[in-house]
Amino acid sequence: xxxSTSAPPILMFQPMAGIRFWxxxxxxATAAADLSGFISNGYFLGMRVGDVVFHKDSTSDATAMxxxxxxxxxxxxxxxxxxxxxxVGSATNTD
Numbered sequence: 001x002x003x004s005t006s007a008p009p010i011l012m013f014q015p016m017a018g019i020r021f022w023x024x025x026x027x028x029a030t031a032a033a034d035l036s037g038f039i040s041n042g043y044f045l046g047m048r049v050g051d052v053v054f055h056k057d058s059t060s061d062a063t064a065m066x067x068x069x070x071x072x073x074x075x076x077x078x079x080x081x082x083x084x085x086x087x088v089g090s091a092t093n094t095d
Contacts, residue, residue: 030057
């Protein structure tokens, strides 16, 4: 799947100053979210370098959530470059 501007990240928390926290869910795997420019309109949404993005692959309940940092923002195209995803908790239930 490719990122869809009709299902953009949601701003979860914005302090008076500092980084913002975003949440994005889609059928895109973490590997897709890791690609440069995945969120093609992120700059226009208000994403800036240093912001944090939580990404959840919606294709399975067993998919872990990952966290990414915005490491690049293109003000002319709107594209955002995210860091490689880091798993936030496990999606495995062994009991």
